[in-house]
Amino acid sequence: MDSTALQTRSFKFGDHTVLVQCRRSPEDEAAACSGAEERVEADVADTVGWDVWDGATIALCEKLVKFPDLVKGKSVLELGAGVGVVGILAARLGARQVMITDYDEGALAIATLNIDLNGMRSTCEVQKYDWGSDPAPTPALQEGEVTTSEFDLILGSDLLYSSAMAGKLRVAVGDLLTRSPHCRMLLSHQVRHSVTWNAQREPVVEDVDTVLERFLSSCNSIPSTESNTPAEAANASAVPSKDHLEYSQEGQEDSNVKVPGHGARDSRGGYVGKEGDVCLFSLRVALHRQHLNDRARCLISAGV
Numbered sequence: 001m002d003s004t005a006l007q008t009r010s011f012k013f014g015d016h017t018v019l020v021q022c023r024r025s026p027e028d029e030a031a032a033c034s035g036a037e038e039r040v041e042a043d044v045a046d047t048v049g050w051d052v053w054d055g056a057t058i059a060l061c062e063k064l065v066k067f068p069d070l071v072k073g074k075s076v077l078e079l080g081a082g083v084g085v086v087g088i089l090a091a092r093l094g095a096r097q098v099m100i101t102d103y104d105e106g107a108l109a110i111a112t113l114n115i116d117l118n119g120m121r122s123t124c125e126v127q128k129y130d131w132g133s134d135p136a137p138t139p140a141l142q143e144g145e146v147t148t149s150e151f152d153l154i155l156g157s158d159l160l161y162s163s164a165m166a167g168k169l170r171v172a173v174g175d176l177l178t179r180s181p182h183c184r185m186l187l188s189h190q191v192r193h194s195v196t197w198n199a200q201r202e203p204v205v206e207d208v209d210t211v212l213e214r215f216l217s218s219c220n221s222i223p224s225t226e227s228n229t230p231a232e233a234a235n236a237s238a239v240p241s242k243d244h245l246e247y248s249q250e251g252q253e254d255s256n257v258k259v260p261g262h263g264a265r266d267s268r269g270g271y272v273g274k275e276g277d278v279c280l281f282s283l284r285v286a287l288h289r290q291h292l293n294d295r296a297r298c299l300i301s302a303g304v
Helices: 026-031 054-066 085-092 105-117 163-179 210-216
Strands: 002-013 016-023 039-042 075-079 097-102 124-128 153-157 184-190 195-197 203-205 239-249 278-290 297-301
Touching (some): 002 054, 002 085, 016 085, 016 105, 054 085, 054 153, 054 278, 075 163, 085 105, 085 124, 085 153, 097 105, 105 124, 153 163, 163 184, 163 210, 163 278
Parallel strands (some): 075 097, 075 153, 097 124, 153 184
Antiparallel strands (some): 002 016, 002 039, 184 278, 195 203
């Protein structure tokens, strides 16, 4: 059994400060001369979630701070939360309840420490959720509720860091949004261009983020201006379909959102962005409903 030293980092988002313990970088570890360090035992080889990946995490947190009504009074689910920075900030911004999930129990142990460190135990809880293996999480029962409500918002940052994640995330998000059809997901992603080998066995950097594109290609792109309102989506005959997931890129039509890295799309439809750019997407499940006009059926978008 291995163990990893933790460091405390402080993040300032507007008027809100979030303190988190996370894994020391190799540089920090080498520089540490002495002193007692809080440690968390790890049983797993993959501890990527024990770090804070600043680009995508900070971009998503800045979005929430700029638009706090996204989470205020809402039931929030964070996927692949790692040490819990985004979920804890959502709680600080007034979320009714926050469920912080990850597949790695070591990361969840650190997230639990961080919830206590920020005094958010009454709002936040942690749950192991391995996409495709564990049952989908549901909101905790609130006072006066007989059955569980739906999540209002799903958050995720830097979830597509390996090719294996694209298909699993697509299925998990489709299932979750089908259960909560008037919910949406905000997905923050830092662009990473893959390196392949040409016929001469030379490394070649691809011009798109293939993992992100693999995920987006399984969804339907919709311009934000074509999105229907929640009231329109609330039609009684609307039936959610996890096979029809729609996305739009935040910040392109909404001039108030300032997130770096909104590159154009090339002729093949691939995202063109520099290595390290951050892009932010809104995902929602499409609903089928009957129309009274000459179109028998149409897709409408649920969510905010």
